[in-house]
Structures are given as structure tokens and as C-alpha cells.
Amino acid sequence: MRILVVGAGGIGGYYGGRLLEAGRDVTFLVRPARARKMRSSGLMIASASGSVELPSTPVVTAAELKSGGTFDLVVATCKAYDLPGAMDDFAPAVGPGSLVLPLLNGMRHLEALDARFGANAVLGGLCLISTRLEDGGRIAHLSDVHRLTFGARSPAQGDAVRRVAAAFEGARFEPVVAPDVTLAMWEKWVFLAALAGITCLMRASIGDIARAGGTGHVLAMLDECRAIAEAHGRAPSESFLAMSRGRLTDPDSALVASMLADLERGGPTEADHILGDLLLRGRAVGLSAPLLEAALVAINAQANRAARAAD
Incomplete structure (x- = not known):
């Protein structure tokens, strides 16, 4: 599964880094300044659950993404107020069979994502974690909790959720498939x-x-x-x-x-x-x-x- 993580802050950097650590095909969509930093120093996670340095971290900017093809899964980790711009940025990565997994809080973002990409493409999701992006770019995991809950918003998404669960299996965080993610x-x-x-x-x-x-x-x-x-x-x-x-x-x-x-x-x-x-x-x-x-x-x-x- 080809995975695009939108953002490499405390949330996106942590979960995306754990997936990259587990050998998954992960690319981070970031702003140009963050891309330059990650290309030079990679991604670092400091955690009681296991620290890791990932010197080779695939990154892409919005301009570069336009010619990069589509992804199987787009994990959106931006703040709610950044979502309109983020959707414009990652839209080229969403093809007919792509899935979008938002990890935003609240519910209103689902309406915006459904309108842009179609409700069948958008899963439900949330995370329970405490992280901090430090000045040097290192991600500090501040507790022993790193749960990522996701699931189907309709029965038709059952197979899609199983594919995502298989991609997350073995990564060093706690993936949870919710029977009622809403x-x-x-x-x-x-x-x-x-x-x-x-x-x-x-x-x-x-x-x-x-x-x-x-x-x-x-x-x-x-x-x-x-x-x-x-x-x-x-x-x-x-x-x-x-x-x-x-x-x-x-x-x-x-x-x-x-x-x-x-x-x-x-x-x-x-x-x-x-x-x-x-x-x-x-x-x-x-x-x-x-x-x-x-x-x-x-x-x-x-x-x-x-x-x-x-x-």
C-alpha cells in the first residue's frame, strides 16, 4: 500500500515515522521549509516505546506531488483550519481507488472531505497520543499511549478498512479498528x-x-x-x-x-x-x-x- 501522510508534525511525523520504521511505503507531504529540513536530517522520534532515527525520509511538496501519481491511502493530520488548503495540496494524490483517513478532531471536516472526494473514499479516524515537535525537528512522544482508531463509516467500506489494518499491522503504535468509528x-x-x-x-x-x-x-x-x-x-x-x-x-x-x-x-x-x-x-x-x-x-x-x- 502506497501511503501519503499529510504533515510531519507531532501526529503525522509520529505515525508516519512508525509506519516507515516498519518498512511501509510512506511519503510525507510537507511545506518546502520542512521538506528541506527532512531531506537533510531525516526524521527522529524520541519515545519510551522506542526511539528511532530515519535518515532516509521520503518527502514531497505540493508542487512536486502534482506529477507524483496517486496513493492508496492519504492520512490527513493537519489542523482543522488548514484543511481547505491541505485538500487542495493532496488532491492530486487521490485517485478513483484511493482512501482518505483523517485524524482531525470534531466532525465537520468529514463534510468537507466527503464533498471533495466522495463519502465512499473517506474513512473515520481519530488518535490518542501526546507529542511535541521540537525546535530541531525531533518528535517527542510524551506518554506511553499511541493509539490510532479508525473504521468504516458505511458497510461498503469494510474491505477498505481491512486493507488499512493490514498495512498498519506490525508498526510500533496501537492500531484499533472501531466497530462504530463515528x-x-x-x-x-x-x-x-x-x-x-x-x-x-x-x-x-x-x-x-x-x-x-x-x-x-x-x-x-x-x-x-x-x-x-x-x-x-x-x-x-x-x-x-x-x-x-x-x-x-x-x-x-x-x-x-x-x-x-x-x-x-x-x-x-x-x-x-x-x-x-x-x-x-x-x-x-x-x-x-x-x-x-x-x-x-x-x-x-x-x-x-x-x-x-x-x-
Whole structure:
């Protein structure tokens, strides 16, 4: 299977690097500056699960991809706000039999990908991992969790999922074929929206919020997110909710959403894709989510302030 990984940051670089390490036919689609760096120094992963240096790393830019033929699988790992440009970049790699596996958060990206490439070509997917792309280009894997969950969004995609599973088998991460990948994506969305919403609203970690007496606010925000998912026929399981409540109320936790780091450094965030889209889906079925809405207002207000300061 010929695999194109869109992006070589913390997510794409890690999973693509693990597939390359396992001998798979992997090429990275990256921007010109990143391509020059990778062509000179390759790809490095530092991980408790096994570090690896990959000096010969196949890379391609968008301009070069236009004459490179199509791929069997395109793994999209960009941020949601970069997806429109990324689709333009990797479109030449998608042929009649190609599959697209997005690892973005939320659900709205599926609509854009379906419209561009056809729903039959687009699988469902998500990942559970903590990584950091360091200044020198090395990818630091920050925990022992590196799960990549994927699956069919329709029965017609069953054979395609089995082909992807075979390609992932033996690579040094945890591939999981979900029997209901759409539910798995909704569950992650619920957790992530609650985490991002509360840590960005409070500008603090989960532990700091819990120790300040904010546990009730955290659980209320989680329940707002759960109610929206349930109203759309994707009720999170009780075991998932129990896990989420435990992680989101742990007074010893240093957990924060990456969205908070994006916000604090004045960069773009996925707030509209993660929080805004969930709010819109709630309103569409008559549900209000005041804490989630307050979090989105706080994020947008801070972004407006940063934009004025930059001017």
C-alpha cells in the first residue's frame, strides 16, 4: 500500500515515522521549509516505546506531488483550519481507488472531505497520543499511549478498512479498528470540547481548576457536550463518561488542552471547529450550552485582543 501522510508534525511525523520504521511505503507531504529540513536530517522520534532515527525520509511538496501519481491511502493530520488548503495540496494524490483517513478532531471536516472526494473514499479516524515537535525537528512522544482508531463509516467500506489494518499491522503504535468509528469520534469530541472549553475559559489546568473548587463547572460543561451528542443519536457510553469525569476532575492533573497553548501564544485555534460546531449542532436541536458558549466567547475575545496587539 502506497501511503501519503499529510504533515510531519507531532501526529503525522509520529505515525508516519512508525509506519516507515516498519518498512511501509510512506511519503510525507510537507511545506518546502520542512521538506528541506527532512531531506537533510531525516526524521527522529524520541519515545519510551522506542526511539528511532530515519535518515532516509521520503518527502514531497505540493508542487512536486502534482506529477507524483496517486496513493492508496492519504492520512490527513493537519489542523482543522488548514484543511481547505491541505485538500487542495493532496488532491492530486487521490485517485478513483484511493482512501482518505483523517485524524482531525470534531466532525465537520468529514463534510468537507466527503464533498471533495466522495463519502465512499473517506474513512473515520481519530488518535490518542501526546507529542511535541521540537525546535530541531525531533518528535517527542510524551506518554506511553499511541493509539490510532479508525473504521468504516458505511458497510461498503469494510474491505477498505481491512486493507488499512493490514498495512498498519506490525508498526510500533496501537492500531484499533472501531466497530462504530463515528461514535468513537463523537466521544472524543465530547471529551475534547469539555477539556478545551474549561481550560481555556479558566486559563488553568484541570488540577488547578479542581483545587480551586471548579469541579462542578467542569462536570456541567461535560454534561452540556454529552447532551448534544446524545441528541444527535451518538450517546457516549457510561464507561466513557466515567473515564472522562475522572480525568477532568483529578486534582493532581496537569492536563490542559493544546488549544490553550495555541491561545496563549497568539496563534490560530480550532475553537470554531471544536466548540463552535458543537454549539451549532446543539442549537439545531434546541439545546443551549451556556458554559460552552462562554468558553468560545472567551477564546474569541482573547484572539481579538491578540490581533489588535499585533496591529
